[in-house]
Amino acid sequence: MAKSRESADQLALLIKEIRNDIIFGAYAPGTWLKLTDLQAHHGASAFHIRRALAELANLKLVDHAANAGFRVATPDDSTRVETRFVRTVLERSAAPLIAARATSEDVAELARLAEAFDQSIMAEGRREQALANHNFHSKLYATAGNQVLCDMINELRNRSQHSTTGRWRSVEGLRASSLDHFSIVKAIEMRDPIELDRIIVRHIESF
Template structure:
């Protein structure tokens, strides 16, 4: 994988987005070391933008910085998945309900479904899946709610990437996505929110069957 360096003002962002794309598409595996010197050579930049990019990615939860192990791609386990998906369960269905009540356009969600159906690999499906969910909550009318969901979006995508590698379930999820969207387009706000809640909770149960429900 080779990249052309970006202009000087945007080098940190460029490196950050490239590393994030590698993580969320499975090109960089959980637990894989991220060595500053190697990344700087790969992207054709100095160590400084790489270091700043890794700090930002650590803040979003995609990488882990350790005094002894250096920087590694975050490892996904059942506890981490439950923590992230608990937040989604609390916030995302309500955001969708509000989007439907406000009668906002969900055309971007339909576009994401089309892209997911036509994707040639897991990476393309993962990115389209991520866009689909954001398209549902983005029009909710509450910028703070949107930002809170955006904060866990990358980590949720990482969970999905790891889960799909172990047990592909995108065909079932695609059917569930279509049902959620149809219900939302029909104006049934509570019905769409309920389907989304079930969709999110069922994914964790399928992906991590040995993990007990929170609070159980």
């Protein structure tokens, strides 16, 4: 039983590690994930790597092609539009909760995370930026105080973040996203749910 539990824990950790590599930009959309490379990188067996990739396929983060293997998912245009629609509905529903519930400590932490994203802009690659962005938005929606809503928003954001085709293609776009983060913090500080809603919608549409 202990060995079985240990194996399950190892698999869960492996899934998390590969998932984070995808979400935070270590692999571009469409990249083929070679079993031998993943085994060497994670120190795991081919069996566990396949199981982890199968689970990530269920989460829509990778695609499985028969007789070819696994590659990082590239959502088609219709999936991207549908995901953006659902994200907009859920994230807008969080805005009044955030504006009403945020404490001064929450505002200070969000301001710190917004600054961390701004400082990441000139970092090489996308990993630092994606991680800083994830941290800001995770804190933002956790402030709503509804764990189910927060989990659903995070899942959809994770599913779409690695394949963004919007602002993140340029430094100017990243700076525009950073300005949105600071504007979000200001709207929360002012307890203005209408302004917060407006910025959230603009932020999603440009992503």
